[in-house]
Amino acid sequence: MKALRLLSLPGTILRRRFGGAGRPRFLTHVVTFACNARCVMCDSWRKDTSGELDAGEIEAIYRQLPPMDMVRLTGGEPFVRPDLPDIARLALRWLRPLCLHLTTNGFLTDRIVRFCETRERSTPLRLLVSIDGPAEHHDRIRGHAGAFDAAMATLDALAPRRRELNLVLGVNQTIVDPAGIEAHRRLEALLRPRGIPLNAVLAYRQSALYDRRPSVNLAPAHPGEYRPHGDFSPEDLAELFAAVEAGIRRLPWADRIAKRYYWRGLRARLLRDTPFTQPPCVALHAHLRLLPDGRVPVCQFNTGTVGSLKESAFADVWTSPAAERQRRWVRACPGCWAECEVLPSALYTGAILRTVFEVTTVPPERPVPTAAPHQAPAPK
Numbered sequence: 492m493k494a495l496r497l498l499s500l501p502g503t504i505l506r507r508r509f510g511g512a513g514r515p516r517f518l519t520h521v522v523t524f525a526c527n528a529r530c531v532m533c534d535s536w537r538k539d540t541s542g543e544l545d546a547g548e549i550e551a552i553y554r555q556l557p558p559m560d561m562v563r564l565t566g567g568e569p570f571v572r573p574d575l576p577d578i579a580r581l582a583l584r585w586l587r588p589l590c591l592h593l594t595t596n597g598f599l600t601d602r603i604v605r606f607c608e609t610r611e612r613s614t615p616l617r618l619l620v621s622i623d624g625p626a627e628h629h630d631r632i633r634g635h636a637g638a639f640d641a642a643m644a645t646l647d648a649l650a651p652r653r654r655e656l657n658l659v660l661g662v663n664q665t666i667v668d669p670a671g672i673e674a675h676r677r678l679e680a681l682l683r684p685r686g687i688p689l690n691a692v693l694a695y696r697q698s699a700l701y702d703r704r705p706s707v708n709l710a711p712a713h714p715g716e717y718r719p720h721g722d723f724s725p726e727d728l729a730e731l732f733a734a735v736e737a738g739i740r741r742l743p744w745a746d747r748i749a750k751r752y753y754w755r756g757l758r759a760r761l762l763r764d765t766p767f768t769q770p771p772c773v774a775l776h777a778h779l780r781l782l783p784d785g786r787v788p789v790c791q792f793n794t795g796t797v798g799s800l801k802e803s804a805f806a807d808v809w810t811s812p813a814a815e816r817q818r819r820w821v822r823a824c825p826g827c828w829a830e831c832e833v834l835p836s837a838l839y840t841g842a843i844l845r846t847v848f849e850v851t852t853v854p855p856e857r858p859v860p861t862a863a864p865h866q867a868p869a870p871k
Contacts, residue, residue: 496560501841503777504840507777511776512775512815516560518556518586518588520549521700522549522567523540524539524543524567526566530633530634532632532667534703536567542783542784544785544801553582555800568599569595570603575606580610583611589615590617596642597644598642615657615659619661620661621665622662622678623665623667623674624664632665661688662678664678666692666731668720669723675738676734688741691754698791699791699792700791706794711824711827713825714769716760717761719761749834749837749843752837752846753830753833755846770826770833770836770837774789774832775818776818778790778835778839782796786800786801787800790832792829792832793824797813
């Protein structure tokens with residue numbers, strides 16, 4: 492059955508290329524906005540958590556959804572929910588994903604390890620622990636003394652048991668300022684002896700999904716626009732790309748393809764030394780997002796919603812006039828380069844195939860530009 496699902500991928504690619512919506516194949520479920528960190532780049536912990544779905548309400552929604560290739564359970568911090576094991580079990584039962592994906596700050600070591608031990612292991616679990624650098628750097632960004640030690644304790648408890656637990660373990664580094672460049676090098680050196688891959692992302696300045704306003708559009712206004720969280724000089728950016736590209740060579744094959752695609756796109760947008768590409772977006776097409784209260788938003792940068800799966804059937808919401816209006820907006824959007832949006836889009840439009848078929852070496856570092864990086868106008 493899973494093989495047949497993969498064989499249907501070309502049909503999904505063609506449908507999106509020609510403007511059709513089809514059915515979702517990739518679910519990002521924000522199970523809660525609650526969080527036990529106070530990160531400098533995220534206001535999730537400030538958001539209202541009233542009205543979040545309980546496990547019974549989540550099951551009623553999952554039962555209506557089509558099978559998913561990937562289910563990504565995220566937050567906030569998903570492990571602050573005591574019923575997260577129930578939610579994961581329901582996702583596996585009703586959505587039958589090829590892979591279950593969770594991202595965590597790693598604070599709740601005992602709870603995370605117990606989750607990995609007691610879950611149904613026939614489906615691989617991809618668990619990414621957020622670590623942004625050495626202890627002082629990481630604790631500053633996460634706003635929590637001891638954050639680094641807790642995250643490393645989680646990694647060290649799980650790393651030796653990856654095969655036993657059918658676990659794909661990695662680290663997510665969020666780079667928020669130039670200090671993250673040296674932090675990246677030191678973090679990679681720390682993780683390499685443990686055999687744990689490092690996945691770096693460059694933080695956006697604003698995200699609608701984690702904005703305290705319930706419905707806001709912060710999407711880019713112009714093609715190729717990217718507004719990073721911190722202030723980076725052209726020299727900072729060139730150094731950052733060189734450091735990250737060197738590390739990409741050591742990633743597992745699938746991660747290497749995805750990260751190369753993402754980081755080359757970032758480089759093109761920020762250094763303007765190569766043409767940038769933009770795959771057609773699959774938000775509200777192959778990619779379905781679900782908020783903690785059951786509403787369906789457009790994407791990370793547009794939290795206008797098309798309906799509530801708590802109040803209405805999925806089929807009605809997915810085919811509603813509101814959904815079609817927002818799909819027209821998606822097709823007209825100049826496009827973002829947030830990893831959580833662009834990688835599903837690259838997969839379900841076939842845009843990532845170019846990277847798949849490239850040789851495995853990274854091109855030599857290009858000269859550092861002397862001009863400032865392109866500064867696109869702020870979104871209106």
